[in-house]
Amino acid sequence: MQSKDTYTIGEAAKMIGSTVKTIRYYDEIELLKPSSHTEGGHRLYTAKDLWRLELISTLRYLNFSIQDIRNLISGETGITEALDLQIEALEVQVGTLNSMISILRQAKQYESESASDAGQSLRYITGLVDSLSANVEKRKQFVSAKMEESRILEGVPQEWRVSFFHFFDKYIMKENKLSARQTLAWNELQELISDPGYLADLARCELPFFSMVHHPQVRAEDWVRKMEEIRIRTTTALEQQWPAGSPAVQAVVQDFVMMYASSEQSGDEEAFFRKQARYMLNSVTERILRFNKLCTILNPESSVVVDGVSLLMDGMRHRLGQLDRTQTESL
Known part of the structure; x- marks a missing residue:
């Protein structure tokens, strides 16, 4: 019998704005296991479980990896260290995207200013990448x-x-x-x-x-x-x-x-x-x-x-x- 203080996986998913499949996956990889099960073996989550599920969803939104989340929840990684590492990772991603956007814009400008065929344009893009990426x-x-x-x-x-x-x-x-x-x-x-x-x-x-x-x-x-x-x-x-x-x-x-x-x-x-x-x-x-x-x-x-x-x-x-x-x- 389900207690009024527990929630099924479907209820939990709805309350935190996630999916049953995602919450089931967190259980399978032992990132967050339900506090109990019904007599029929169905997962039951407490209010504390829901808070942790919402925290996991938030961290995933901020692009934390599963292992980073696991380390943070277990206390292996401190919150300040975790935030610093994630900020640095995202800054690297931003720089990478800006570099890629710059290459694409240069290629687009080359294409619009020249009467080149597709092969020449693609070679130009390859040349741009090679000029930035030294062997x-x-x-x-x-x-x-x-x-x-x-x-x-x-x-x-x-x-x-x-x-x-x-x-x-x-x-x-x-x-x-x-x-x-x-x-x-x-x-x-x-x-x-x-x-x-x-x-x-x-x-x-x-x-x-x-x-x-x-x-x-x-x-x-x-x-x-x-x-x-x-x-x-x-x-x-x-x-x-x-x-x-x-x-x-x-x-x-x-x-x-x-x-x-x-x-x-x-x-x-x-x-x-x-x-x-x-x-x-x-x-x-x-x-x-x-x-x-x-x-x-x-x-x-x-x-x-x-x-x-x-x-x-x-x-x-x-x-x-x-x-x-x-x-x-x-x-």
């Missing part, structure tokens, strides 16, 4: 030229320069043909790489790498192999959803940080870890984070690297917190 080699040349101009890699042997660009070339500069959204990200990334402030941030962030290069404990190719092993282990941790404080993640964090230690520094692992981890964490600026975000837009597959670095950073914070607490308790 992989052009993008690599741009980045390489900017690095040379900044002199960040001055004095770095060629084999270590290849190591420096390894993840960038392998995971970011992978797509050959950029979409409109990716072109917008590439344009912003070019501005960022041309910014002296970002280049200074990059030099400071990569100082441990440059210091290690001048006193290498391993060969450049071995360094790349070890970094790839770190990437594989962090990717596994992300897939298994292991927390930053888990033994597996902490083992990766330890190995990652100690890769930068010289043979002398390895003698006191704790002291080196404290100094190195704090430096790494403090050298990550908003410009560095923005660069990483743009890279994931240029090639979504690069998120395995960016997310892996974030997990390592969280792991460092956890370990430093533990070391600080142990030190305090010993006093």
Whole structure:
């Protein structure tokens, strides 16, 4: 028997302006399950359920993804962070649409001002898109030229320069043909790489790498192999959803940080870890984070690297917190 304080799926759909099919889908994916069922197995929703359904409908209207909504409702993502992420996503979409509209308007003007056939007009549109979307080699040349101009890699042997660009070339500069959204990200990334402030941030962030290069404990190719092993282990941790404080993640964090230690520094692992981890964490600026975000837009597959670095950073914070607490308790 249905309580007067509950509503059928049809009543719920009507009250929030949705459809039975949509509400049933939210149940199937476990985004929002009904509080109870009738003896016949029909879904029943409470007033609290209706409020959540209306919230979900509102967030979907604002273009939040199902996963974003799930994270927000569960509390995994804070409201301010969720709003900031969605604002940024929509701003990217607006920029992408404006870029596409500009191309279409130029093509329309070309068509109206010339006596070209359809083939020529279509080639003109293709040319416009190609002029905005640089291929992989052009993008690599741009980045390489900017690095040379900044002199960040001055004095770095060629084999270590290849190591420096390894993840960038392998995971970011992978797509050959950029979409409109990716072109917008590439344009912003070019501005960022041309910014002296970002280049200074990059030099400071990569100082441990440059210091290690001048006193290498391993060969450049071995360094790349070890970094790839770190990437594989962090990717596994992300897939298994292991927390930053888990033994597996902490083992990766330890190995990652100690890769930068010289043979002398390895003698006191704790002291080196404290100094190195704090430096790494403090050298990550908003410009560095923005660069990483743009890279994931240029090639979504690069998120395995960016997310892996974030997990390592969280792991460092956890370990430093533990070391600080142990030190305090010993006093």
